[in-house]
Amino acid sequence: MVVSTTPGLAVPRRLLGIDPGSRVTGFGVIDIIGQQRVYVASGCIRTQPGAPLTDRIRTLLDGLSEVAAAYLPAEAAVEQVFVNVNPKATLMLGQARGAILSALVLAGLPISEYTALQVKQSVVGHGKADKTQVQHMVVRLLKLSGTPQADAADALAVALCHANHSHAAIAGFARDGLRIRGGRLA
Numbered sequence: 001m002v003v004s005t006t007p008g009l010a011v012p013r014r015l016l017g018i019d020p021g022s023r024v025t026g027f028g029v030i031d032i033i034g035q036q037r038v039y040v041a042s043g044c045i046r047t048q049p050g051a052p053l054t055d056r057i058r059t060l061l062d063g064l065s066e067v068a069a070a071y072l073p074a075e076a077a078v079e080q081v082f083v084n085v086n087p088k089a090t091l092m093l094g095q096a097r098g099a100i101l102s103a104l105v106l107a108g109l110p111i112s113e114y115t116a117l118q119v120k121q122s123v124v125g126h127g128k129a130d131k132t133q134v135q136h137m138v139v140r141l142l143k144l145s146g147t148p149q150a151d152a153a154d155a156l157a158v159a160l161c162h163a164n165h166s167h168a169a170i171a172g173f174a175r176d177g178l179r180i181r182g183g184r185l186a
Contacts, residue, residue, distance in 0.1 A: 026154050
């Protein structure tokens with residue numbers, strides 16, 4: 001990633017947001033061009049219900065590898081998993097998340113992680129927002145003509161959250177006369 005501090009010159013950054021799940025994993029791709037957030041793509045990777053865990057992990061790994069190869073993001077952001085009351089479900093989600101992180105690492109992407117609370121606060125304005133509110137704000141912020149499926153909308157929200165957090169950091173660096181090259185200060 002190269003971010004220039006030259007006035008008037010906006011270098012696009014492509015972000016991949018992920019809403020992890022062991023059955024359905026949402027993905028969302030956006031471009032950041034200056035202050036604009038531009039929709040590129042979104043969708044869901046679905047595993048076969050009742051399939052062995054190894055098959056589900058393979059589906060997630062292959063699916064995210066295809067998404068990364070098709071859209072060539074510069075960075076990825078993943079929603080952190082919360083601890084569930086059901087230990088078996090929590091373990092399965094953790095294993096799915098491990099496959100997701102592995103796919104992103106193999107694609108050579110820097111990864112940032114955000115809690116659901118951080119994502120909702122960044123996109124909706126409060127951490128208690130429900131899925132419908134998140135979908136509505138994603139549609140508004142990205143100027144979409146239709147409403148994406150809930151998991152895809154959540155993934156787009158993760159990408160928007162990362163855009164907001166990373167933009168604030170980059171703006172601070174630029175204000176201090178610093179530049180970022182390849183994810184490092186230059």
